[in-house]
Amino acid sequence: MLVGSAARRVAIIGGSRIPFARGNGAYADVGNQEMLTATLQGLAERYGLVGERIDEVAAGAVMKHSSQWDLTRESVLGTGLAHETPGLDVQRACGTSLEAAILLGNKIALGQIDCAIAAGVDTVSDPPVAFPRSFQQLLLKSYRGRSAMQRFAPWLNLRPRHFKPVLPGVTEPRTGLSMGESTELMVKTWGIGREEQDQLALESHQKAAAAYAAGFYRDLVRDYHGLTQDNNVRSDTSLAKLANLKPAFDPVAGTLTAGNSTPMTDGASAVLLASEAWARARKLPVLAYLTYGKVAAVDFVDKKEGLLMAPAYAVPRMLADAHLKLQDFDYYEIHEAFAGQVLCTLKAWNDPDFCRDRLQLPGVLGTIDRGRLNVKGGSLALGHPFAATGTRILATLAKVLDESRARRGLISICTAGGMGVTAVVER
Numbered sequence: 016m017l018v019g020s021a022a023r024r025v026a027i028i029g030g031s032r033i034p035f036a037r038g039n040g041a042y043a044d045v046g047n048q049e050m051l052t053a054t055l056q057g058l059a060e061r062y063g064l065v066g067e068r069i070d071e072v073a074a075g076a077v078m079k080h081s082s083q084w085d086l087t088r089e090s091v092l093g094t095g096l097a098h099e100t101p102g103l104d105v106q107r108a109c110g111t112s113l114e115a116a117i118l119l120g121n122k123i124a125l126g127q128i129d130c131a132i133a134a135g136v137d138t139v140s141d142p143p144v145a146f147p148r149s150f151q152q153l154l155l156k157s158y159r160g161r162s163a164m165q166r167f168a169p170w171l172n173l174r175p176r177h178f179k180p181v182l183p184g185v186t187e188p189r190t191g192l193s194m195g196e197s198t199e200l201m202v203k204t205w206g207i208g209r210e211e212q213d214q215l216a217l218e219s220h221q222k223a224a225a226a227y228a229a230g231f232y233r234d235l236v237r238d239y240h241g242l243t244q245d246n247n248v249r250s251d252t253s254l255a256k257l258a259n260l261k262p263a264f265d266p267v268a269g270t271l272t273a274g275n276s277t278p279m280t281d282g283a284s285a286v287l288l289a290s291e292a293w294a295r296a297r298k299l300p301v302l303a304y305l306t307y308g309k310v311a312a313v314d315f316v317d318k319k320e321g322l323l324m325a326p327a328y329a330v331p332r333m334l335a336d337a338h339l340k341l342q343d344f345d346y347y348e349i350h351e352a353f354a355g356q357v358l359c360t361l362k363a364w365n366d367p368d369f370c371r372d373r374l375q376l377p378g379v380l381g382t383i384d385r386g387r388l389n390v391k392g393g394s395l396a397l398g399h400p401f402a403a404t405g406t407r408i409l410a411t412l413a414k415v416l417d418e419s420r421a422r423r424g425l426i427s428i429c430t431a432g433g434m435g436v437t438a439v440v441e442r
Contacts, residue, residue, distance in 0.1 A: 031054060031236075078138060288305065327374075
């Protein structure tokens with residue numbers, strides 16, 4: 016619902032995050048709420064928002080406890096932001112925080128709000144561990160008993176199997192395959208080799224290390240729990256080292272390894288969005304603008320499309336909205352869930368059959384300049400706390416565009432469930 020007479024531009028003021036940490040390491044004793052609170056506090060301090068009421072904070076996590084049903088609002092209440100700041104939990108797997116930014120951007124564009132924070136957090140070190148459903152049903156049957164005997168009787172069926180913990184996994188309920196196993200199928204379909212994947216992984220680490228050495232992340236990453244930077248970046252890795260790693264998902268014919276797949280990661284990130292008038296009134300410079308967003312899904316169950324191929328469909332639809340070509344961008348940020356997944360997407364965009372039959376396009380989308388891809392490192396090097404990756408990328412791209420005085424950047428994120436979230440950022 017439009018408030019006013021015209022849509023407004025959505026300004027990206029900037030972002031803040033804590034260092035991303037390999038799972039069960041530096042952040043083993045903290046959870047989602049602690050990390051998200053610290054990240055929101057860092058953003059508030061960076062932009063002088065302590066004591067200020069923000070119109071909306073939207074964030075989410077993929078791995079969270081049932082007790083964290085109001086995670087965002089509770090995290091807001093733990094920061095210096097005014098307690099009148101609303102919080103909203105959202106979730107779209109690995110696209111969660113970018114989806115939050117798009118949702119909030121729409122509200123700003125429509126005039127419903129003037130300022131907002133999009134964020135994401137995830138931990139694999141504090142996962143929700145549950146008991147089997149059979150134990151749950153036993154407890155409930157006892158609870159519903161009307162007499163002492165009815166409440167006691169269900170416990171006579173208690174067995175050791177009821178205490179076997181149920182751990183969260185990254186398998187798809189519809190296929191039973193993990194994300195890595197699903198990507199193995201994709202790279203076999205598209206003919207992506209091991210060396211290509213290792214090369215992309217190497218470039219990700221080299222770019223990330225160079226960005227840290229140059230001080231690019233100094234104002235984006237806030238010290239936390241003894242870390243000053245992402246602890247997965249390997250400045251000393253090489254193709255030879257990567258080549259020595261064993262396949263992780265298909266021991267016989269697999270090409271995905273721990274080196275060319277993202278590690279399990281803990282972390283949080285946030286981005287401040289606003290109307291131009293709100294930013295101007297607070298003398299906050301605008302880095303760039305969030306101008307377009309698109310979501311797509313693929314049928315990986317019946318039609319057997321690749322699980323992580325949805326961005327290959329979302330991007331051309333978004334380009335049609337924006338009247339742009341794939342080559343009209345100065346920088347590309349493609350989430351590196353797996354090196355193979357990125358390479359499958361790039362190959363699909365330049366495949367005549369795929370573009371004609373799947374995308375219904377008259378010709379191929381074409382190729383991109385790989386030198387403009389993930390120029391400050393990608394998820395393979397920096398890590399991938401599921402829900403936090405979107406705003407990590409959004410903040411990074413906005414800063415890259417501002418510093419280089421470039422015009423336009425593209426974001427593409429694949430997610431579990433066969434979905435993809437994409438966006439265009441412009442100056």
